[in-house]
Amino acid sequence: MEHSTPPSSELLEIAIGVARDAAGTAYRMRAEGVSVAATKSTITDVVTAADRAVERQITAALRQLRPADAVLGEEYGTAERGNQPPARVRWIVDPIDGTVNYLYGLPHCAVSIAAEVDGQVVAGVVRNIHTGEEWTATVGGGAWRAGQRLRCSTETDLAQALVVTGFGYDPRRRAHQARVVAELIAHVRDIRRLGAAAVDLCLVAEGRADAYYEKGLAAWDQAAGALVAAEAGLRIGGLKGLAPGPDMVVAAPPALFDALHDHLARLDASGGP
Numbered sequence: 007m008e009h010s011t012p013p014s015s016e017l018l019e020i021a022i023g024v025a026r027d028a029a030g031t032a033y034r035m036r037a038e039g040v041s042v043a044a045t046k047s048t049i050t051d052v053v054t055a056a057d058r059a060v061e062r063q064i065t066a067a068l069r070q071l072r073p074a075d076a077v078l079g080e081e082y083g084t085a086e087r088g089n090q091p092p093a094r095v096r097w098i099v100d101p102i103d104g105t106v107n108y109l110y111g112l113p114h115c116a117v118s119i120a121a122e123v124d125g126q127v128v129a130g131v132v133r134n135i136h137t138g139e140e141w142t143a144t145v146g147g148g149a150w151r152a153g154q155r156l157r158c159s160t161e162t163d164l165a166q167a168l169v170v171t172g173f174g175y176d177p178r179r180r181a182h183q184a185r186v187v188a189e190l191i192a193h194v195r196d197i198r199r200l201g202a203a204a205v206d207l208c209l210v211a212e213g214r215a216d217a218y219y220e221k222g223l224a225a226w227d228q229a230a231g232a233l234v235a236a237e238a239g240l241r242i243g244g245l246k247g248l249a250p251g252p253d254m255v256v257a258a259p260p261a262l263f264d265a266l267h268d269h270l271a272r273l274d275a276s277g278g279p
């Protein structure tokens with residue numbers, strides 16, 4: 007096993023370089039025209055040829071740069087490592103987060119790459135494929151975009167909070183999530199459904215919305231974005247003291263977290279199908 011691991015700043019530099027190339031490929035493939043290559047959990051859970059090509063490109067680049075590391079990607083899962091000893095560094099990759107937006111040409115989708123050391127995410131980059139906006143963070147090193155250190159919203163009143171959320175691909179789960187939104191919407195400024203968790207978390211990190219929550223996220227949807235959000239001052243958690251995860255990810259300024267949490271718990275937002 008690798009004894010010393012590189013500083014998170016070095017892992018971030020690797021992630022940024024790989025993400026920029028990958029976003030370029032995704033952008034070019036979109037311009038050439040994309041279509042649904044296959045569906046996954048439901049008929050609306052689509053994958054395009056670009057999702058697969060971009061993930062293969064990212065995995066190959068990371069393999070080249072850091073052969074001993076593990077890679078977990080949305081489309082191919084954990085990349086094969088032969089009989090190598092366990093890796094201390096694992097890369098968590100969403101080649102195109104917001105695939106439905108990507109398919110429809112909506113400019114809210116991104117390459118998301120996070121570096122995890124001994125189980126803790128220490129560096130992450132989220133790069134919007136269309137706009138080129140790039141959010142980065144390292145643990146203790148802050149969150150950044152375009153050379154600016156990011157700070158989350160200072161809103162303290164939930165009734166004036168702009169809240170971002172999302173819906174899964176399973177119609178029964180969507181119905182449950184819609185019931186939660188139907189109740190919550192009377193207690194907040196407004197709701198936004200933008201369609202890419204990684205970018206959603208980064209927008210909240212820089213105060214372009216006040217808070218975010220979603221049920222059903224996989225590690226690759228949120229690993230990098232959640233680090234950017236936490237380093238910008240947001241509190242990240244699940245419900246009822248649980249860690250953020252597939253059941254629920256809530257990201258809110260400390261002053262708003264409990265109020266939002268309590269509504270979501272009351273509405274059983276982490277429950278349902």
Ligand code: LIP
Pocket residue numbers: 080100102103104105106171172173174175201202203204220227
């Ligand atoms: C998407 C998430 C989004 C969620 C969608 C989907 P994908 O990830 O980023 O927040 O609402 O249902 O899970 O499938 O585009 O990688």
